[in-house]
Amino acid sequence: MKLTNSIRKFYIGSYLIDPPLVLAPMAGLTNLPFRNLCRMHGAGLVVSEMVSANGLVQNSHKTFELLKSDKYEYFFSIQIFGSSPEIMAGAAKILEKNGAMIIDINMGCPVRKVVKNGAGAALLNDLIRAREIIAAVAGGVSIPVTVKMRIGWNNPEACLELSKYAEASGVSAIAVHARSAVQKFSGTADWSVIEQVANEVNIPVIGNGDINNIHDAATLLVNSKCAGLMIGRAALGNPWIFGQIASLLNKRTPVYPDYEEIFMTMKDHINHLESIFGSKRAVKMARTVLPWYVKGFKNVKNFRCNLNMTQSINDILRLIKEYKKLIGDSVNADYTG
Numbered sequence: 001m002k003l004t005n006s007i008r009k010f011y012i013g014s015y016l017i018d019p020p021l022v023l024a025p026m027a028g029l030t031n032l033p034f035r036n037l038c039r040m041h042g043a044g045l046v047v048s049e050m051v052s053a054n055g056l057v058q059n060s061h062k063t064f065e066l067l068k069s070d071k072y073e074y075f076f077s078i079q080i081f082g083s084s085p086e087i088m089a090g091a092a093k094i095l096e097k098n099g100a101m102i103i104d105i106n107m108g109c110p111v112r113k114v115v116k117n118g119a120g121a122a123l124l125n126d127l128i129r130a131r132e133i134i135a136a137v138a139g140g141v142s143i144p145v146t147v148k149m150r151i152g153w154n155n156p157e158a159c160l161e162l163s164k165y166a167e168a169s170g171v172s173a174i175a176v177h178a179r180s181a182v183q184k185f186s187g188t189a190d191w192s193v194i195e196q197v198a199n200e201v202n203i204p205v206i207g208n209g210d211i212n213n214i215h216d217a218a219t220l221l222v223n224s225k226c227a228g229l230m231i232g233r234a235a236l237g238n239p240w241i242f243g244q245i246a247s248l249l250n251k252r253t254p255v256y257p258d259y260e261e262i263f264m265t266m267k268d269h270i271n272h273l274e275s276i277f278g279s280k281r282a283v284k285m286a287r288t289v290l291p292w293y294v295k296g297f298k299n300v301k302n303f304r305c306n307l308n309m310t311q312s313i314n315d316i317l318r319l320i321k322e323y324k325k326l327i328g329d330s331v332n333a334d335y336t337g
């Protein structure tokens with residue numbers, strides 16, 4: 001694989017996305033602490049969890065909580081979902097007034113409670129409404145607007161048509177999750193559709209779906225015309241993946257964290273979750289977040305069981321320390337033979 005000149009940069013409005021690697025929006029997961037980690041480890045752009053346009057216009061406290069950011073994020077994109085062009089445009093205006101830098105429109109979520117209200121991937125089945133939403137949002141704000149879509153409800157035509165419409169409406173970039181809505185998360189992503197979209201439009205196209213490791217990333221970026229990549233599940237517990245991909249593309253040796261760094265990152269992640277969401281919610285979140293980091297480690301089942309029984313952040317920090325010692329002892333034992 002020829003990597004020379006393969007590292008690209010692209011702009012979304014005036015924001016330079018460098019490296020061209022984006023953390024995918026993931027509901028319940030891409031909150032500020034995780035976005036910070038991905039940014040720190042080399043993501044060129046990070047995207048919020050999807051935020052309800054209805055919640056924004058109704059001034060819901062819970063919705064506004066999803067918008068928290070800090071200076072370490074530099075800039076980030078806020079994804080909104082909804083089915084009414086007026087409400088989506090209203091939400092975008094509220095976000096712009098509150099300092100949002102980039103707005104992303106969700107046209108890919110296949111989850112029942114979203115689709116049954118005509119939002120997310122349902123818009124790929126209702127191209128008239130999808131176009132109205134794009135026009136209303138892109139025409140209603142002066143900050144850059146992007147669209148994230150699946151390839152279609154069950155075929156790629158919707159994606160090709162909407163991409164062209166989005167470009168004509170002033171949308172700044174398109175992210176394509178190369179699966180249909182019907183596929184949900186099953187089957188494989190069809191990267192050839194990302195290429196078709198990239199051939200159709202002159203705005204940046206960001207390829208997404210099944211980039212499971214740094215080699216997948218290099219393969220997609222090098223062999224296609226897409227401007228950048230979006231990475232979701234492969235970044236969970238592995239924010240280092242962004243820097244590693246950038247290194248590979250730049251012909252440098254990717255650096256992998258040792259267990260000390262992994263456990264330090266776990267502690268930082270939990271402490272940051274506590275400072276943003278409070279102890280009670282952080283304890284719950286820790287049960288989802290921490291096992292990602294130690295996938296494949298020794299005695300991970302025990303760690304997970306103990307984690308599910310913890311009741312406080314102090315308990316969790318103690319558990320991390322004990323588990324780190326166990327892993328450290330086994331690493332040292334391996335070294336000394």
Ligand SMILES: Cc1cc2nc3c(=O)[nH]c(=O)nc-3n(C[C@H](O)[C@H](O)[C@H](O)COP(=O)(O)O)c2cc1C
Pocket residue numbers: 024025026027028029049050079106107108109148177208209210211230231232233234
């Ligand atoms: C837990 C979870 C939550 C997700 N939430 C969102 C979301 O809020 N908005 C969205 O556009 N996509 C969402 N996605 C889809 C991802 O952004 C991405 O398109 C998908 O996971 C494919 O990329 P990957 O193979 O790199 O994970 C979610 C995916 C997962 C696994």
